[in-house]
Amino acid sequence: MNADLVKEFRNIPILADLTDEELGWLADHSEIATAEAGELIIHENDPADSMIIYLEGESDGRRESAGPDTPVYTARAGMVTGMLPFSRMTHYTITMRAVTPLRIARISKTLFPEMLNKIPSLGPRLVGILSDRVREATKQDLAREKLASLGKLSAGLAHELNNPAAAAARAASTLRAIFEKREQASLEIDQQNLPPEARATLRLIEGKAREIQHDGKPMNALDLSDIQSELQSWLDEHGVNDGWEVAPVLAEAGVRVEHLERLAQKFSAPVMGAVITRFGATLEISRLLTDIEHSSCRISELVKAIKEYSFMDEAPRQEVDVAKGIESTLIMLNHKLKHGITVVKNFDPNLPRIFSYGSELNQVWTNLIDNAADAMKGQGKLRIRTMREGDDVLVEFVDNGPGIPPEIQTKIFDPFFTTKPIGEGTGLGLDTVYRIVRKHRGNVSVVSSPGNTCFRVRLPIQNPRL
Numbered sequence: 001m002n003a004d005l006v007k008e009f010r011n012i013p014i015l016a017d018l019t020d021e022e023l024g025w026l027a028d029h030s031e032i033a034t035a036e037a038g039e040l041i042i043h044e045n046d047p048a049d050s051m052i053i054y055l056e057g058e059s060d061g062r063r064e065s066a067g068p069d070t071p072v073y074t075a076r077a078g079m080v081t082g083m084l085p086f087s088r089m090t091h092y093t094i095t096m097r098a099v100t101p102l103r104i105a106r107i108s109k110t111l112f113p114e115m116l117n118k119i120p121s122l123g124p125r126l127v128g129i130l131s132d133r134v135r136e137a138t139k140q141d142l143a144r145e146k147l148a149s150l151g152k153l154s155a156g157l158a159h160e161l162n163n164p165a166a167a168a169a170r171a172a173s174t175l176r177a178i179f180e181k182r183e184q185a186s187l188e189i190d191q192q193n194l195p196p197e198a199r200a201t202l203r204l205i206e207g208k209a210r211e212i213q214h215d216g217k218p219m220n221a222l223d224l225s226d227i228q229s230e231l232q233s234w235l236d237e238h239g240v241n242d243g244w245e246v247a248p249v250l251a252e253a254g255v256r257v258e259h260l261e262r263l264a265q266k267f268s269a270p271v272m273g274a275v276i277t278r279f280g281a282t283l284e285i286s287r288l289l290t291d292i293e294h295s296s297c298r299i300s301e302l303v304k305a306i307k308e309y310s311f312m313d314e315a316p317r318q319e320v321d322v323a324k325g326i327e328s329t330l331i332m333l334n335h336k337l338k339h340g341i342t343v344v345k346n347f348d349p350n351l352p353r354i355f356s357y358g359s360e361l362n363q364v365w366t367n368l369i370d371n372a373a374d375a376m377k378g379q380g381k382l383r384i385r386t387m388r389e390g391d392d393v394l395v396e397f398v399d400n401g402p403g404i405p406p407e408i409q410t411k412i413f414d415p416f417f418t419t420k421p422i423g424e425g426t427g428l429g430l431d432t433v434y435r436i437v438r439k440h441r442g443n444v445s446v447v448s449s450p451g452n453t454c455f456r457v458r459l460p461i462q463n464p465r466l
Helices: 003-009 020-028 109-118 122-190 196-215 221-237 243-252 257-266 269-310 322-332 358-375 429-439
Strands: 031-035 040-042 050-056 058-062 071-076 080-082 095-098 102-108 317-320 341-347 354-357 380-389 392-399 443-449 452-460
Touching: 003 020, 020 109, 031 040, 050 071, 050 109, 080 122, 102 109, 109 122, 122 269, 196 257, 196 269, 221 243, 221 257, 243 269, 257 269, 317 322, 317 358, 322 341, 322 358, 322 380, 322 392, 354 358, 354 452, 358 380, 358 392, 358 429, 358 452, 429 443, 429 452
Parallel strands: 341 380
Antiparallel strands: 031 102, 040 095, 050 080, 050 102, 058 071, 058 095, 317 354, 380 392, 392 452, 443 452
């Protein structure tokens, strides 16, 4: 019996109260190994062949297939890890390297039956370690998937929010300059001592033009260009400065040459330039205010979608409108869909609400929509349907991508299984979908062939055990 090793095993928490004979058996059947800092201990995908007892030092485990900067597990002196009895692991899922000088004891898995026979009390303790390890790994995997999803959504939202925010900022900046131009034109008109009737006529014309501008339908670019040219020629002939700048604004507002002719009959040549400048500036201010309004509304819609998507300020469990959750998810993923994917929605208007974790269900919709977009490479049709099926709500996501090969369809819900290149997929998206749906006492399935891949999610309407 190796007395020194038995003494060291006494310092291991789960071995501390074993008898000297039991510890002696472990010592006699252990293989001692050492490693320097940075040295490889376990390589990912190597056969899982032994239980490891950490005597000295510390090691760090990373899933290198998901990127070298993805730590998932740390083991240090006093811990028992590696291949454990009753584990279904066949190959190591991480690469372990020593962080500090390391000393470990290995016990081959071929000795597990004898070990559990000689030390019966060790079995339940190792099962407890195994359960804790699985629970912690699951928690880390889910957290990593949530961060990955959050990263995708954040990038998309930043882009979606930036466009209206930038548009509003540009409009506000231009508005200041246009307002100053209008004030200068008004001052020039005031200096001409126009009669009240002429001033009233100008305000009336401006008001009608704003109405036409607000209600008018967009014109095609070619026709608009022709009208701009006609207006600019008229303005140049009548000595209006910067006619090239005013003409586009007048054209978009529905102003034509005949309108300017009538305006010229009411105002003399010395004041006509200021009148046209003020007229154009008024229409430009109206357009800029509309741009700011639309941009602000878009930002408000996105913020509302974020709140609905995350169920901010609401209880974690509540009655959820499935269609509303899918709508908010589509808004969140609009940056990925708007450049070539047509979304066809067929929502049952009478679909009952379901009692669920709303924000978690939205993770399901996010992963399924995101995967469909990736499968179609940004070009195709995504059909989403909701309907009631007995006591369940059925949600279908159908894309016309290339399909999932039959040989891997049974694996797609497995953790870390992905068909994407390294760095592009974690292999946790569909695993997360499966876990969340099962948590809601539902089920998820897939039927796929080239041009038609359908994911079906069934969720119970009444779920008292949730």
